[in-house]
Amino acid sequence: MKKGLLISLMLILVLSAGTMVFAGGMQEEKVEGAGESTQSLAQKYKNAEPGEEFLIGHITFQLGQEYAVMVYQSIEQACEQMGLTFKGAVANTQADWLEITESMIAAGAKAIIYNCPPMAVMPQIAEIGNENNVFIATFFGYNADIMPGDFGPRWVIDNTPFSDEQTFIPLTLLMQKMKENGKSRLLIQQASKSSATVSTVYINLGTFQALQNYPELKLMGFQYGEWGYEGGRSAAEAALAIRTDYEGFWGANDSQTTGGLKALEDRNVKIGPYTASRDMEMTTAEEILKGNFLCTSGFATPYFGGRMVPLLYDMCVGAWYPAPDEMLQTGTLDLYGKPGEIERLAENAGIADHPSFNTGPTKENLEQILKQMKEKDPQYPYDYRLLSYSKTKELGLEYDRHAGAGTELGSHDYYYITKTKKFQSKEDLRKHLKALYEYFLDISWMTDLDAANEYAKRFPPELKLEPNWE
Numbered sequence: 001m002k003k004g005l006l007i008s009l010m011l012i013l014v015l016s017a018g019t020m021v022f023a024g025g026m027q028e029e030k031v032e033g034a035g036e037s038t039q040s041l042a043q044k045y046k047n048a049e050p051g052e053e054f055l056i057g058h059i060t061f062q063l064g065q066e067y068a069v070m071v072y073q074s075i076e077q078a079c080e081q082m083g084l085t086f087k088g089a090v091a092n093t094q095a096d097w098l099e100i101t102e103s104m105i106a107a108g109a110k111a112i113i114y115n116c117p118p119m120a121v122m123p124q125i126a127e128i129g130n131e132n133n134v135f136i137a138t139f140f141g142y143n144a145d146i147m148p149g150d151f152g153p154r155w156v157i158d159n160t161p162f163s164d165e166q167t168f169i170p171l172t173l174l175m176q177k178m179k180e181n182g183k184s185r186l187l188i189q190q191a192s193k194s195s196a197t198v199s200t201v202y203i204n205l206g207t208f209q210a211l212q213n214y215p216e217l218k219l220m221g222f223q224y225g226e227w228g229y230e231g232g233r234s235a236a237e238a239a240l241a242i243r244t245d246y247e248g249f250w251g252a253n254d255s256q257t258t259g260g261l262k263a264l265e266d267r268n269v270k271i272g273p274y275t276a277s278r279d280m281e282m283t284t285a286e287e288i289l290k291g292n293f294l295c296t297s298g299f300a301t302p303y304f305g306g307r308m309v310p311l312l313y314d315m316c317v318g319a320w321y322p323a324p325d326e327m328l329q330t331g332t333l334d335l336y337g338k339p340g341e342i343e344r345l346a347e348n349a350g351i352a353d354h355p356s357f358n359t360g361p362t363k364e365n366l367e368q369i370l371k372q373m374k375e376k377d378p379q380y381p382y383d384y385r386l387l388s389y390s391k392t393k394e395l396g397l398e399y400d401r402h403a404g405a406g407t408e409l410g411s412h413d414y415y416y417i418t419k420t421k422k423f424q425s426k427e428d429l430r431k432h433l434k435a436l437y438e439y440f441l442d443i444s445w446m447t448d449l450d451a452a453n454e455y456a457k458r459f460p461p462e463l464k465l466e467p468n469w470e
Contacts, residue, residue, distance in 0.1 A: 038321045045153050046318030047110050047133045050390050054316065055085040056309060057104035059097060060115040061195060063090055064228045065255040066281035070373055070380075071115055071139065071305030078309035078384035082391055097121045101128055111135040111312040116196040116227075119146050126151035135315050137308050140196040144433035147426060148327045156322050157315075159308060159329045159414070163199040165356050165469045166278045166297045166333050167206025171250055173335075173342055174276040174294055175214040176349040183247035183274065187221040189235050189260055191252035193441055195227060201436035203252050203278070204443045208452055209467040213349070215449040220246070222444040225256030232256025236263035248274040254281040254296055261293075280336050280360075282370040288337055288362050295337030298360075300410040302369060302380040303403060304331050307414070310388035319390035328417040328429070334360035334410050355470055358411060365409045381405050421470055431462035439463070 036044070048054050058075045060068050072088055079086035087104055091097045097117055104112055105128070117125065117138060123146065129136040136155035142148065148158045178186065188207065191200040211217065220243070223235035232251060239246070240263065249264065249271050251257025257277035264271060272292030277284065280298020287293035314320035335342060335358060342359065346352040372378040382403035385391045392399045402412040423429045439459060446452045459465070 038323050041153070042315070042318045042321035045133075045135075045321060046316060047135070048316040050317045050319070050394055051083075052317070053083055053085065055087055055104070055107060055109040056312060057101075057107075057109040057112040058086070058088040058115070059091050059100050059104075059112065059117070060088070061091065061117070062228060064230065065253070066283065066373060067253065067255065067279050067301050068115060070281075070301040070370075073373065073378045074302040074304075074306035074380055074382075074384075075113060075309055077302075077378065077380060077382075078306035081384050082309060082313055082388065084309070084313065091117075094118055094121050098124060098128070101125055105132050105134055109134055110316045111137065113308050113312070114138045114141055116140045118195070119143050119197070122146050122155070123151050126155040129154035135312055137312055139305070139308075140199050142328070143198050144430050144437055147430070149324060149426070156327050157308075157311065157329065158327065159304065159331070160198060161299045161304075161331050161333065162417075162469050163202035163278065164206035164209065165467075166299070167203045168209045168467045169333070169335055169351065169354070169356055170276040170278060170295045170297045170337075171207060171210040172213070172349050172351055173337070173345040174248060174250060174274065175210055175217055176345045177294060178248045178274060179214060179216055180345075180348065181274075184216050184218050185246050186217050186219050186248040186250060187236075187239055187246040187260075187264075188219050188443070188446075189225045189232060189239075189249070189251040189256060190222055190443065191256075192224055192226050197437070197441065198433070200252070201433070201440040204440040204446075205436060205465075206467075207250070207443060208440070208446060208456075209465065211446065211449055211452055218448050219446055222442070225252060225260060227253055227256055229255050229259035232259030233263045234259075236260035240264070240267050240269070244269055246271060249276075251275070251277045253277060254279040254284040258283050258287065261287075280334070280365070280370075282366065282373050285336060285362055285366040285370055289366070291338070295335055295342050297333050297335050298410065299331035299333055300369075300412050302372070303382055303405065303410070303412050304414075306380065306382055306384045307387055307403070310384050310386075310391060313388050314390050317390050319388075319393075324426070325418045326416050328426070329414055330417050332358070332411040332413040332415070334358045336360050336362040336365065338362070355468070360410050361408070369409060381409075422464055422466075422468065428462075432464050435460050435463035 076086045130152040137157040141158045221239040225232035225235040276294045278297045386400040
């Protein structure tokens with residue numbers, strides 16, 4: 001597998017008062033003038049002992065999306081492997097998020113994982129965690145104003161992919177294929193204005209970045225698919241009520257895109273080979289192998305989801321606590337499509353050597369990982385214990401950041417957002433996100449390259465437009 005992220009992101013040496021900091025590891029010495037070391041903070045905030053069995057909860061925004069199902073399953077599997085108790089629930093209203101949180105804490109939870117929580121409740125959830133000495137962790141859980149570490153010591157972890165990077169690569173290949181075949185009318189399906197909006201604005205930025213090399217293309221539609229199959233289907237039906245001559249289709253994630261594609265096919269708009277998306281879900285992988293979907297970009301969802309359990313276990317037992325620049329985490333990405341076609345398109349598009357162009361084997365990933373989602377007792381090919389500093393020490397195992405799965409089916413890795421060249425602090429990221437929320441929550445203005453570049457004249461300098469995520 002080609003790896004686009006530099007090895008240096010896996011092992012970062014910081015020379016400051018003789019202190020060495022490892023990515024994902026402990027800061028062993030106290031940096032003069034920097035306050036308490038992460039080692040002392042880990043001991044200060046621990047709420048359990050190594051080897052202790054305790055409850056880890058998981059609250060998700062839905063289970064109608066394959067991504068959400070795999071996250072749920074992988075967290076449950078990780079808890080089982082590590083000798084922990086699992087409790088999961090779906091929250092449908094803002095009140096649900098708070099009530100279920102309190103219920104899980106009453107049941108003995110030492111940590112709770114939240115998938116796409118509404119931002120309006122995160123300060124209160126963090127407060128509940130602080131009051132009850134319970135750790136909080138999120139997926140897609142921040143925006144420009146609300147981030148882990150802002151509300152006390154218990155919510156200090158978020159794991160969210162760079163969805164702009166996850167958009168730029170597959171959408172560039174789709175645009176290239178359309179250009180080569182004389183097609184120009186591209187249906188754009190946005191994500192959501194209310195759920196996981198940090199991903200919505202990232203995705204829409206990735207769309208702007210990909211469009212820069214394709215003045216021939218006309219973007220249209222711009223309905224919101226709300227992350228799920230039925231939402232994607234409804235959004236496509238709304239687009240079809242306006243016109244039916246679409247020649248390509250980009251959707252914000254696989255679940256809503258497969259729903260949208262079905263609606264298009266029902267109206268005899270058969271553009272599957274000119275369809276791309278992001279997430280690498282089972283149904284999409286199957287459609288790729290049938291030739292009815294061009295490509296998708298994924299962050300190894302079961303690895304992404306299950307990894308949170310050993311991370312929280314280490315925090316609970318005092319083996320690890322994040323430094324400020326380790327609180328915002330993100331997964332490495334891999335592109336999946338038909339072998340040969342995606343490499344050729346990447347070469348023609350000029351991104352074959354882009355550091356974010358990493359490919360994975362679609363068929364093998366489907367057979368060995370994704371199809372587990374449909375099993376009665378899904379067992380993803382990860383040993384999540386190997387991602388825990390404490391558990392590996394307890395059991396005499398060797399730590400492995402790939403969770404025993406290697407890097408052939410996917411890169412199975414992660415890094416820290418505010419340790420990148422692009423964002424060297426939370427403030428850099430906040431300023432960037434503030435601009436994204438102002439200009440990219442709705443991109444119906446992006447009808448072609450001329451319109452996009454004219455609109456871009458109002459962007460502030462804090463908005464980082466370059467398609468580079470190193």
